[in-house]
Amino acid sequence: MKEWLREVEESLIEALEVTKSDSVPLHNMYMLAPIIYSRRKRTNNASLIQEMIDANDDQVTSEWSLDEKSKDQYKFHYVSSYIYCFVIAGKIDEFKYDQIMECINERMDLFEDD
DSSP: OOHHHHHHHHHHHHHHHHHHSSSSOOOGGGGEEEEEHHHHHHHHHHHHHHHHHHHHHHHHHHHHHHOGGGGGGGHHHHHHHHHHHHHHHSSOOOHHHHHHHHHHHHOOOOOOOO
């Protein structure tokens, strides 16, 4: 799991830098996940990237509809979306996704205080 932790930490740093330099609202940082995934994994498959965008948008907006305050958890939503890109790309299955997210949640501070 160390490789996943490193992967996530590096991509999260990259996403946070983009939000600073491009004035992306933090609550929309999850939208960067497919872009950063495609750049880091050197893929330019437009239909795959769109599938990632759609799946992540559905997942995050669904969570927001259940709890408006979850918008404040931008790091968690970004990391979850980034790892889910691997599911969409067929690199891991949803069971592995859950394992990775559990490990990352134990080792990284992804939640902002309310």
